[in-house]
Amino acid sequence: MENFEFHGPSTLDQALAAMGAAEDGKFMAGGQSLLPVMKLELAAPSDVISLAGIEALRGIEADGTTVTIGSAVTHAEVHESEAVRQAIPALADMAGGIGDPQVRNRGTIGGAVAHADPAADYPAALVGLGATVVTDRREISAEDFFQGMFDTPLEDDEIITAVRFPVPERAAYAKFANQASGYAIAGVMVASGDAGIRVAVTGAGSCVFRVTAMEEALAADFSAAALQGIAVDSGDLISEPDASAEYRAHLVSVMARRAVEACG
Ligand SMILES: Cc1cc2nc3c(=O)[nH]c(=O)nc-3n(C[C@H](O)[C@H](O)[C@H](O)COP(=O)(O)OP(=O)(O)OC[C@H]3O[C@@H](n4cnc5c(N)ncnc54)[C@H](O)[C@@H]3O)c2cc1C
Known part of the structure; x- marks a missing residue:
């Protein structure tokens, strides 16, 4: 798996801002599909933006x-x-x-x-x-x-x-x-x-x-x-x-x- 920057926003706006600033960002929820794809190097996002801490979701x-x-x-x-x-x-x-x-x-x-x-x-x-x-x-x-x-x-x-x-x-x-x-x-x-x-x-x-x-x-x-x-x-x-x-x-x-x- 390639290195990536991890973000843990607590609001939707923060998540969207992190995505806007990322070169090739990916949202992550439970990681049950994204992480296997990354482990297989079918995806190598520069930034992973977790949605898990956003109460509004x-x-x-x-x-x-x-x-x-x-x-x-x-x-x-x-x-x-x-x-x-x-x-x-x-x-x-x-x-x-x-x-x-x-x-x-x-x-x-x-x-x-x-x-x-x-x-x-x-x-x-x-x-x-x-x-x-x-x-x-x-x-x-x-x-x-x-x-x-x-x-x-x-x-x-x-x-x-x-x-x-x-x-x-x-x-x-x-x-x-x-x-x-x-x-x-x-x-x-x-x-x-x-x-x-x-x-x-x-x-x-x-x-x-x-x-x-x-x-x-x-x-x-x-x-x-x-x-x-x-x-x-x-x-x-x-x-x-x-x-x-x-x-x-x-x-x-x-x-x-x-x-x-x-x-x-
Ligand atoms: C061993 C195994 C068995 C499974 N068996 C089944 C099964 O029987 N039936 C079944 O239906 N599924 C099955 N799954 C898949 C499982 O349901 C996953 O939870 C689901 O596919 C992805 O959910 P996640 O929250 O983990 O998403 P993640 O892996 O975090 O993300 C998946 C994709 O969705 C995007 N994403 C996530 N959340 C959002 C959001 N809110 N808005 C926009 N984009 C978003 C991510 O960027 C990524 O591209 C299985 C998975 C595994 C590993």
């Missing part, structure tokens, strides 16, 4: 119709939050299935969303639930946010401050995980509410995507049986030695049916 607020989670809230905190569990139990359950206890205690919702790993769980949760990504300068709908593999519209100096979720009528997430890492080989969030009926898939493709055919079938009949015979095209999916595209397509159908059943 912490906290969870629920008002009956929305749940707003500060970007520096860890996966463990989302999992253990009574407010999240009451409003969106599928989200609390999903966060509890990320990685392992060390990852959940350090990794944050903001870091996971900014990193936009195609196998991460949060992209399916955000798109499936119709969430909004809030930054220090704008609001971006989840569907506009995840643009491709590790690709988002975030500017280099832009900070995610929170993620806002509408409370669904019902929702559930089902994941077939990589046994070593916990990352999704295929993960499906099914939700219905003001954002309509949504089926969002992570892990299987190069970016989270919705399955319109499944959404239409569920609109007519919200049951696992309604999804029988509906499959995603394996030609659009990732193929790797441990999971072929055809296998992932099969898993998407199975996970979607499990998620619908779990919606109750």
